[in-house]
Amino acid sequence: MTVKIGLLGFGTVASGVPFLLTENAEKIKQAAQDDIQVAKVLVKDDAEKERLLAAGHKYHYVTSIDDILSDNEIVIVVELMGRIEPAKTFITRALQAKKHVVTANKDLLAIHGRELGAIAKENGVALYYEAAVAGGIPILRTLANSFASDKITRVLGVLNGTSNFMMTKMVDEGWTYEKALQTAQELGYAESDPTNDVEGIDAAYKAVILSQFAFGMTIDFDQVSHKGISSITPEDVTVAQELGYVIKLVGDIQETASGISAEVSPTFLPKNHPLASVNGVMNAVFVESIGIGQSMFYGPGAGQKPTAASVTADIIRIVRRLKDKTIGKDFNEFTRPLQLATAEDVKSDYYFSILTPDVQGKMLRLAEIFNEQAISFKQILQQPSDEKEARLVIVTHSMSKTQLENISKQLEAAHEFQVMNIFKVLGD
């Protein structure tokens, strides 16, 4: 039998799907046990259709979603348009038309995943999206299957290739944020508006999805705090190296006694931490669990073929489940009621970079502020900034988010201190 699929959109990733279906036909046939054929491709207009045909992509193009939804031979709809609309409407209608859906749309899944999952369930069809988190890394299926026996306590991830490329250049080459961004834009890694990548929004979308698979809890996007890399200075990078750390933008989801917390923030990683060697546009997800202990899944976070490989693995899984008559199982079956961690329970070491007039007694005053919150120092470094000012760098021992907030307020109130940056520090 041949299973027919409809592609929504034919951009870079989409064109990787037929490439893999052809290039790897023998193996895919063994896994899927049926042939898979791209029956129709939805494009924007006739101009796009003509352009694609001229480029040698010989498919049956349609310009209305109805041509795919009303085609009873099409069993699987693969959405690769991106963004929220019209993708959300098209996926909803496809699920309601009892078609299985594969998508790589992380923005959509992070914000409307629960709703779309419910629609899929109602209609007894599959909604798979392995490619939505860390494109080429098969992390979601691994969390759902191989970690079924294990209790995950923390997930740390380098989840955004663009910002990781920039951080790698800032660390290895000493580039400024501005130079790194400009180069990322020139190389096509960053968009002209880089906000989603550099401010941690894209990584926060992925943290929402990872929370569901790793902890069984659907956290709202708004409940994932995110802080980007734009405030990181070459001084921060240098002092991090001196103290034995590498700075990266890290997504961090952990379960505490009171519940889970998720955030994306620039993080000091000890140099020997496996995530510290994840460089350039590569991504990695580091998992801490009571069974396996520490494990890491590393690979490309984006790109045509890596993303297409994940999308195609989802398609194969659906085709096989149709054959086995087990379709309709949720992609992620692990669910618990959401419980958010209290601020007292979320703890970490922190790095403070503080400018202060180079006068007597400043260290005493600073020590008093930290002492009042019962926070002790792990590492202190004083550097002359210019003749009148000094830069104090402090790495603390563990403190809670509550203590962090109190300290921040105190430092703000004490007008002799100018807080340049506060970053999370991962312990050894």
Next chain:
Amino acid sequence: MTVKIGLLGFGTVASGVPFLLTENAEKIKQAAQDDIQVAKVLVKDDAEKERLLAAGHKYHYVTSIDDILSDNEIVIVVELMGRIEPAKTFITRALQAKKHVVTANKDLLAIHGRELGAIAKENGVALYYEAAVAGGIPILRTLANSFASDKITRVLGVLNGTSNFMMTKMVDEGWTYEKALQTAQELGYAESDPTNDVEGIDAAYKAVILSQFAFGMTIDFDQVSHKGISSITPEDVTVAQELGYVIKLVGDIQETASGISAEVSPTFLPKNHPLASVNGVMNAVFVESIGIGQSMFYGPGAGQKPTAASVTADIIRIVRRLKDKTIGKDFNEFTRPLQLATAEDVKSDYYFSILTPDVQGKMLRLAEIFNEQAISFKQILQQPSDEKEARLVIVTHSMSKTQLENISKQLEAAHEFQVMNIFKVLGD
């Protein structure tokens, strides 16, 4: 419903299984959809039974396999005794009694895996063994499922924790092989007879199993060449570092135009290669493929809880498949006829460490030997060894196994050269 399992053996790993079943009951129930209960445990004799009961392990112990095989309530047999016999006989009889089997026994699977797989198939039961390769890393299921869409071209792995612990000490601390081995034995990482670990035999077993999942080909254990770490000297380690490499014992399976080749050997890894940072007893499997490109799966290679987590994931999968009525699917469905690569097709850069009398013309003669085989040098380093001898270190450009063999013979024939070591060098 409750699915009953029988454990064969109750050593360290086996005791981790009930730990996880209890500790993680809620999540396991969601994944398996039935309860799982350890019904009987096979032990050697009454003395072991008494010892385990006294230690607080309250199970129904039996000393004859028949008590488990004839128990119609036991659906899954979990073999964690290790070694070939009696494990092979017990697993065979369990499969013939239509019981599903989970095992972590890599020696057995590497040597008799095909035979046992056929018996499982004949009897319509499952034989799962995720824990057999890189204990805590869910690599086999990932290769079978997530790489179904992808064509793998090469698998490189740090597959043996004991030898990797030793190599890490030899590289980071400058220890000799002897000191590293003694410490590994003191820490319980290495057995009193360390042959399997240090000579690459254990890693070769794992390479056999990885070949099946990654390339669909069952290579015989005898067809995997293996070379251990015992000949590596502190001089090799130092010069590797000077040239920008880290030496590790690496399993390497690749597909060439003529077929696949698999070997385990000390390998120079470029410092920035993801495998180069895999230290201590940790394992990692690095995969190159046409879709994803480069990916790596990192975690503990052994240990009670990591191995138990993989074993328990297999048990859960069987229980769920029973519920879904899809049991009997092969663990690995990807099969192709075995084709071995010709020696001409297996190519690599190589490192040569050669002692020679410190006389005029030696470099000329050496250059002639390599030139006759059309091999060019990438890096050359000459170090005085003592007053009369010099140590020449050469890193070549790519050469085939045929060329390597010819060069080795020539060097042996030329009595002025004493070849100390030849190791594979991974290109950037």
